[in-house]
Amino acid sequence: MSYNKAPSITAETINPKVKLFNYEPCGEIVMHAERLQQKLDENPGSLPFQEVKLPPALSVDILRLTSLCEHLDFVQQITHCNLGNPQVLGQRPVTFFREVLSLCDNPTLLDKDETRALFSPCAIRRARRILNSLPGKDTGGYTDSRGIKNLRQAVADGICARDGFPSKRDDIFLTDGASSAVNLMMQILIRSHEDGILCPLPEYPLYSGSIILHGGTMVPYNLTEDCGWGLEIFEVKRCLEEARSAGLTVRAMVVINPGNPTGQVLSITNQEEIVEFCRKEGLVILADEVYQENVYSENKKFHSFKKVARSLGYDETDLSIVSFHSVSMGYYGECGRRGGYMEMTGFPADVKDQIYKVASLTICPNIAGQILISLAMDPPKLGDESFELFEDEKEKIHSSFLKRAKTLEKAFSSLEGVSCNTFEGALYFFPRFHLPLGAIRAAESEGVSPDTFYAHRLLDATGIAVVPGSGFHQASGTTHIRCTILPHEGKIAAMIPRFRAFHEAFMKEFRGSEPRMTDFRR
Amino acid sequence: MSYNKAPSITAETINPKVKLFNYEPCGEIVMHAERLQQKLDENPGSLPFQEVKLPPALSVDILRLTSLCEHLDFVQQITHCNLGNPQVLGQRPVTFFREVLSLCDNPTLLDKDETRALFSPCAIRRARRILNSLPGKDTGGYTDSRGIKNLRQAVADGICARDGFPSKRDDIFLTDGASSAVNLMMQILIRSHEDGILCPLPEYPLYSGSIILHGGTMVPYNLTEDCGWGLEIFEVKRCLEEARSAGLTVRAMVVINPGNPTGQVLSITNQEEIVEFCRKEGLVILADEVYQENVYSENKKFHSFKKVARSLGYDETDLSIVSFHSVSMGYYGECGRRGGYMEMTGFPADVKDQIYKVASLTICPNIAGQILISLAMDPPKLGDESFELFEDEKEKIHSSFLKRAKTLEKAFSSLEGVSCNTFEGALYFFPRFHLPLGAIRAAESEGVSPDTFYAHRLLDATGIAVVPGSGFHQASGTTHIRCTILPHEGKIAAMIPRFRAFHEAFMKEFRGSEPRMTDFRR
Known part of the structure; x- marks a missing residue:
C-alpha cells in the first residue's frame, strides 16, 4: 500500500x-x-x-x-x-465610545446604582437605546448580514448630516472594517482577469492584493508627485484607454481620498472631474473615504464623492458609487474593533440582494464594530453630558x-x-x-x-x-x-x-x- | 456625446x-x-x-x-x-465572559472603587491579564493578523487540556467566527474548478457557497439517514473515485461533527476510518467542530480529529487537519461577536506564511471575538470566584x-x-x-x-x-x-x-x- x-x-x-x-x-x-x-x-x-x-x-x-x-x-x-x-x-480612545461599548457588553450594569458613578448619563441612555434595537436586546445575537437596522439608520443620518444630501438605510452595509468591504466589492465586480479596476499609484496594497486574489487585473494610474500627488484626469483616461485596447473591461475606479500613502486631499474641482469621467465611462467609483476626519490643510475640506455627484445634479441613475468608511482612522483610532460601513448608491436592487447574500456567508459583521461605527457617525451632541469631554x-x-x-x-x-x-x-x-x-x-x-x-x-x-x-x-x-x-x-x-x-x-x-x-x- | x-x-x-x-x-x-x-x-x-x-x-x-x-x-x-x-x-450570556469583555472595553473601570461591587474579582484579574497582553495595553489596536499571541496561547493550552495532545500557538489563527476561517481555507486550497472538496450531504451551505464562490467544485458524499446520519467510508470513497475519474483533483474532505443540520455525533471508530482514509488519499481534513460543546447523547463524546489522528500515532508529517471552532455555539452562544479559531496542523511553514498574508489583507480579527474565544477555551477554574456561577x-x-x-x-x-x-x-x-x-x-x-x-x-x-x-x-x-x-x-x-x-x-x-x-x- x-x-x-x-x-x-x-x-x-x-x-x-x-x-x-x-x-x-x-x-x-x-x-x-x-x-x-x-x-x-x-x-x-x-x-x-x-x-x-x-x-x-x-x-x-x-x-x-x-x-x-x-x-x-x-x-x-x-x-x-x-x-x-x-x-x-x-x-487614548474616546471615552464616550468605550463607555457605551462597555455597557452594551454587560447590560446588567444598567440596573446597578454604582453604574451612575462610573458612566456618563448620556452613555447610559445611548447604551439602552442601542440594546433596545438589538435582536434579543443583547449583543450576543447574529444580526442582519448588513448590520442592525437602527445602527444602519444612525449611519445614514450621519452621512446625511455630513453631506446635506439624503442617505438611505438600505444603501448602508455595516462591515468588519473597510478592508472586508473592499474585498466584498472586488468579489462582486470581478469576473475574470479580463476585468480591470483602476487604482492609484502609489496605492494602499489592499487594492492590488484584493484585485489579484479575486482574479482581476489592476489598471494603475499614476498620481503626480510634482503636483502634490494630484490626480490628473488625462492620465486616468490614458490608462483606461490603454487597458481597453488591451481587451480589458474596466469596471471601477478606486480613489483614496484623503490619500494613503500619499497624504493629499483632492480638490473639489478634481473630484468633479472624476465624477464626470466615471459617469461618462460607466465606471463604478470605489471611494476609500476612511480618512475623512483626517484633514489638516486649512485650504482643503473633505467632500464625499456622493456629495460631489449630487451637487453636480447626478442621481442614482447616473452613476454608481461605493463609499468605504471605518472606525480605525479619524480621531476614533479603533482599529482592532473592526467596524465600518459601505454606502452603495446607484446599484439595482437585485445586485444589492446578491451582495447581501455574499455578506451572509459570514453571517454578520461583529456587533462591537457595528456599535462603534454608529457612534462615530452619531457622536454626542450639544446638550449631552458627554459633549464637552468628547469635543x-x-x-x-x-x-x-x-x-x-x-x-x-x-x-x-x-x-x-x-x-x-x-x-x-x-x-x-x-x-x-x-x-x-x-x-x-x-x-x-x-x-x-x-x-x-x-x-x-x-x-x-x-x-x-x-x-x-x-x-x-x-x-x-x-x-x-x-x-x-x-x-x-x-x-x-x-x-x-x-x-x-x-x-x-x-x-x-x-x-x-x-x-x-x-x-x-x- | x-x-x-x-x-x-x-x-x-x-x-x-x-x-x-x-x-x-x-x-x-x-x-x-x-x-x-x-x-x-x-x-x-x-x-x-x-x-x-x-x-x-x-x-x-x-x-x-x-x-x-x-x-x-x-x-x-x-x-x-x-x-x-x-x-x-x-x-443569557455567560456572566464571566461579559464581565471580562466589559472591563477590557473600558479599562478605566479597573481603577475605580465601584467596580469591585459590580464585577467578580476573577473577571477583574482576567481583564488585567488580557489588557497587559494587548499591543498598547488596550483593545483599540490592530493585532497580529493571526490574533494576539497570549490569546492564541490560551486557545492552544485549552486544546491541549481538551485533547491530551500538544497544541502549538503558531498553529492557531484567531478568526472572525468559523465562517470567515472556512472561506479563508477555501481561498487557499482552490485553484480552479478542477479542484474538488468533499462535503457531506445534507450540508451546512457555508461549504457549498464558499466552494462555488472561490471557483472550486463541490464533491458531495451522502450521509446515511437510516443509520442515524452516519458517515459510511465506502460512500466517501465511491464519491472520491467518481470525482477523480471525472478529472478532478480532490484536495480536502469537510466533516461536520457534531453534524449540522443532521445533529449526529460521529463514533470514534468512524472518525478513525476518516483519518485513515484522508491520510491514505492525501486529503486535508477540514473539521467543522463548532458544536463540540453540544453533545447530548450519553453514549457519545466529542473527539477532535486531531486527537483521533494523534491517538492513532499519526503526526504532522502524516496528514493535514484544520479544526474550526467558534464562540457562536456551545453554551457560549456569542454569535454576534464573531469570534473563533482555526488550528492547522500538518501544513508547511511557507504555506502558513501565505495564509497569514491572506489574513493580513483584512488586517486582524476583531478583538472582542479574540477575547471571547480565549475565555471559551480557558474558562474559570475551581478556586476562581466565578467558577461556581459559571458552572x-x-x-x-x-x-x-x-x-x-x-x-x-x-x-x-x-x-x-x-x-x-x-x-x-x-x-x-x-x-x-x-x-x-x-x-x-x-x-x-x-x-x-x-x-x-x-x-x-x-x-x-x-x-x-x-x-x-x-x-x-x-x-x-x-x-x-x-x-x-x-x-x-x-x-x-x-x-x-x-x-x-x-x-x-x-x-x-x-x-x-x-x-x-x-x-x-x-
Missing part, C-alpha cells in the same frame, strides 16, 4: 493567486521589527538604539521636549511608524496630529536628498529619497530595492520602522518610504535626531567618491 | 459565481418571516397565530407548562427555529437544551408521516416528512420544492420559521426541514400544539382521496 507521507498541501500547490500579491504594511519589515523587539525583550541592551520612555498618555510640549530630550529616561524599543495603528502608540478629546487628538505632522514635515524636508510634499490629510508622509548611486548598487548587490535597503538599515540602526515605498507600488525608479505621524509627540521629537544621524551617516557611507546626488529614474 | 445612463453594474454583469450559490439559513424563508413580523408590528392581530408571552430568561417546568399553556398570555410574533442564534431567543450557568443551558431536544424529538416522532432520528448533538433536528402526493403536486404547481411549500405554509399558518431541507442539499426526492432547539422551553412547549394542528390540517388537506402516504423518492 503506498501512503502519501508528504503533506498534501505545499506552497507549490496552493491557489497561485495567493502567491502573486504582497501586503507590505504587515510584511517583511514588520516581521523584522518583531524579531528585533523580541531580541530586545530577551536581551536588553543588545541593539544600538534607544527610545524615549514616556507614559503613553502623557501630554508634552513637543518643542520643549526636543531641547530637553537628553535629560529623559530611555528604553530600548522599536518605534513603529509603519502602520496606521494609533492606540497601540498611546492614543475636547477630539480636538486634542486633531491638534496633536497637526503638531506631529508639522514636526515631521520640517524634519524630512531638512534631510539631504529628501523631498517631502505638504501634508494635507490621512496619517502618513510619503517622502522621496534621492539616494547616492553607491546605495543603489549596494541594494542591487543584496537583491533588494533601494527603499527596502534603506528601511532595513534604518530599522537596524535606530529601531524606527517605516514601510518601503515599493510596498505601495511607487513609480518605477523612485524611492520613498511611508512614515505615519502616529508615535507620541515626545517620541517623534526624540526619534528625529536619531533619524537624522542615521540618514547623514548613510549618505556619507554611500556617497563615497561620488559627490552628486543621483536620481536613479530609469 | 453618448452618456451611459444605465447603472454600469447589473445582476447580469456581476461575478457569475456569486449567482450560483444559495444560503438558505439567511434566505427567502427568513425574509418572509421578517415581512410577517413587520406586518404584525404595524398591524397587530393581522395574522392568524399567537406566541406565548414569556420574559426571556424565565425558567419554567416544560411539562407543567404544556398542560397549563391555555392559561398564559399570548403575543403575536414569529417563532424563530431557523437559525442557531440562541441569545436572540432568550439565552451553574453552563449546566443550566446544557440541561435546558436537553429538555427542549427531548420535547421536540417526541413531538416530531409523533407526527403522521414524519420520521426523526435520535438527537445526539449540535442544535438542530432534521426530521423527514413523507408528504401526500397532493402536497407534492401542489408544490410543483407553485414551482417550489415540497419542503419549501411545507415550510412556507407552516410559517404563514403558525408563525414558526424553519429552513427547508433543500437549503442543505438533502438527498434528491426526500423532504426535510431543519428546526433548531433554541426557542425558550416555554415557547417550544407552546409551539408544539400549533405545529401539530397545522400538520394534521395540512395532511388532511392534501391527502384528499389518496389514503396512503407516499415517499416521492425518484
Whole structure:
C-alpha cells in the first residue's frame, strides 16, 4: 500500500493567486521589527538604539521636549511608524465610545446604582437605546448580514448630516472594517482577469492584493508627485484607454481620498472631474473615504464623492458609487474593533440582494464594530453630558496630529536628498529619497530595492520602522518610504535626531567618491 | 456625446459565481418571516397565530407548562427555529465572559472603587491579564493578523487540556467566527474548478457557497439517514473515485461533527476510518467542530480529529487537519461577536506564511471575538470566584437544551408521516416528512420544492420559521426541514400544539382521496 507521507498541501500547490500579491504594511519589515523587539525583550541592551520612555498618555510640549530630550529616561524599543495603528502608540480612545461599548457588553450594569458613578448619563441612555434595537436586546445575537437596522439608520443620518444630501438605510452595509468591504466589492465586480479596476499609484496594497486574489487585473494610474500627488484626469483616461485596447473591461475606479500613502486631499474641482469621467465611462467609483476626519490643510475640506455627484445634479441613475468608511482612522483610532460601513448608491436592487447574500456567508459583521461605527457617525451632541469631554478629546487628538505632522514635515524636508510634499490629510508622509548611486548598487548587490535597503538599515540602526515605498507600488525608479505621524509627540521629537544621524551617516557611507546626488529614474 | 445612463453594474454583469450559490439559513424563508413580523408590528392581530408571552430568561417546568399553556398570555410574533442564534431567543450570556469583555472595553473601570461591587474579582484579574497582553495595553489596536499571541496561547493550552495532545500557538489563527476561517481555507486550497472538496450531504451551505464562490467544485458524499446520519467510508470513497475519474483533483474532505443540520455525533471508530482514509488519499481534513460543546447523547463524546489522528500515532508529517471552532455555539452562544479559531496542523511553514498574508489583507480579527474565544477555551477554574456561577450557568443551558431536544424529538416522532432520528448533538433536528402526493403536486404547481411549500405554509399558518431541507442539499426526492432547539422551553412547549394542528390540517388537506402516504423518492 503506498501512503502519501508528504503533506498534501505545499506552497507549490496552493491557489497561485495567493502567491502573486504582497501586503507590505504587515510584511517583511514588520516581521523584522518583531524579531528585533523580541531580541530586545530577551536581551536588553543588545541593539544600538534607544527610545524615549514616556507614559503613553502623557501630554508634552513637543518643542520643549526636543531641547530637553537628553535629560529623559530611555528604553530600548522599536518605534513603529509603519502602520496606521494609533492606540497601540498611546492614543487614548474616546471615552464616550468605550463607555457605551462597555455597557452594551454587560447590560446588567444598567440596573446597578454604582453604574451612575462610573458612566456618563448620556452613555447610559445611548447604551439602552442601542440594546433596545438589538435582536434579543443583547449583543450576543447574529444580526442582519448588513448590520442592525437602527445602527444602519444612525449611519445614514450621519452621512446625511455630513453631506446635506439624503442617505438611505438600505444603501448602508455595516462591515468588519473597510478592508472586508473592499474585498466584498472586488468579489462582486470581478469576473475574470479580463476585468480591470483602476487604482492609484502609489496605492494602499489592499487594492492590488484584493484585485489579484479575486482574479482581476489592476489598471494603475499614476498620481503626480510634482503636483502634490494630484490626480490628473488625462492620465486616468490614458490608462483606461490603454487597458481597453488591451481587451480589458474596466469596471471601477478606486480613489483614496484623503490619500494613503500619499497624504493629499483632492480638490473639489478634481473630484468633479472624476465624477464626470466615471459617469461618462460607466465606471463604478470605489471611494476609500476612511480618512475623512483626517484633514489638516486649512485650504482643503473633505467632500464625499456622493456629495460631489449630487451637487453636480447626478442621481442614482447616473452613476454608481461605493463609499468605504471605518472606525480605525479619524480621531476614533479603533482599529482592532473592526467596524465600518459601505454606502452603495446607484446599484439595482437585485445586485444589492446578491451582495447581501455574499455578506451572509459570514453571517454578520461583529456587533462591537457595528456599535462603534454608529457612534462615530452619531457622536454626542450639544446638550449631552458627554459633549464637552468628547469635543475636547477630539480636538486634542486633531491638534496633536497637526503638531506631529508639522514636526515631521520640517524634519524630512531638512534631510539631504529628501523631498517631502505638504501634508494635507490621512496619517502618513510619503517622502522621496534621492539616494547616492553607491546605495543603489549596494541594494542591487543584496537583491533588494533601494527603499527596502534603506528601511532595513534604518530599522537596524535606530529601531524606527517605516514601510518601503515599493510596498505601495511607487513609480518605477523612485524611492520613498511611508512614515505615519502616529508615535507620541515626545517620541517623534526624540526619534528625529536619531533619524537624522542615521540618514547623514548613510549618505556619507554611500556617497563615497561620488559627490552628486543621483536620481536613479530609469 | 453618448452618456451611459444605465447603472454600469447589473445582476447580469456581476461575478457569475456569486449567482450560483444559495444560503438558505439567511434566505427567502427568513425574509418572509421578517415581512410577517413587520406586518404584525404595524398591524397587530393581522395574522392568524399567537406566541406565548414569556420574559426571556424565565425558567419554567416544560411539562407543567404544556398542560397549563391555555392559561398564559399570548403575543403575536414569529417563532424563530431557523437559525442557531440562541441569545436572540432568550439565552443569557455567560456572566464571566461579559464581565471580562466589559472591563477590557473600558479599562478605566479597573481603577475605580465601584467596580469591585459590580464585577467578580476573577473577571477583574482576567481583564488585567488580557489588557497587559494587548499591543498598547488596550483593545483599540490592530493585532497580529493571526490574533494576539497570549490569546492564541490560551486557545492552544485549552486544546491541549481538551485533547491530551500538544497544541502549538503558531498553529492557531484567531478568526472572525468559523465562517470567515472556512472561506479563508477555501481561498487557499482552490485553484480552479478542477479542484474538488468533499462535503457531506445534507450540508451546512457555508461549504457549498464558499466552494462555488472561490471557483472550486463541490464533491458531495451522502450521509446515511437510516443509520442515524452516519458517515459510511465506502460512500466517501465511491464519491472520491467518481470525482477523480471525472478529472478532478480532490484536495480536502469537510466533516461536520457534531453534524449540522443532521445533529449526529460521529463514533470514534468512524472518525478513525476518516483519518485513515484522508491520510491514505492525501486529503486535508477540514473539521467543522463548532458544536463540540453540544453533545447530548450519553453514549457519545466529542473527539477532535486531531486527537483521533494523534491517538492513532499519526503526526504532522502524516496528514493535514484544520479544526474550526467558534464562540457562536456551545453554551457560549456569542454569535454576534464573531469570534473563533482555526488550528492547522500538518501544513508547511511557507504555506502558513501565505495564509497569514491572506489574513493580513483584512488586517486582524476583531478583538472582542479574540477575547471571547480565549475565555471559551480557558474558562474559570475551581478556586476562581466565578467558577461556581459559571458552572451553574453552563449546566443550566446544557440541561435546558436537553429538555427542549427531548420535547421536540417526541413531538416530531409523533407526527403522521414524519420520521426523526435520535438527537445526539449540535442544535438542530432534521426530521423527514413523507408528504401526500397532493402536497407534492401542489408544490410543483407553485414551482417550489415540497419542503419549501411545507415550510412556507407552516410559517404563514403558525408563525414558526424553519429552513427547508433543500437549503442543505438533502438527498434528491426526500423532504426535510431543519428546526433548531433554541426557542425558550416555554415557547417550544407552546409551539408544539400549533405545529401539530397545522400538520394534521395540512395532511388532511392534501391527502384528499389518496389514503396512503407516499415517499416521492425518484
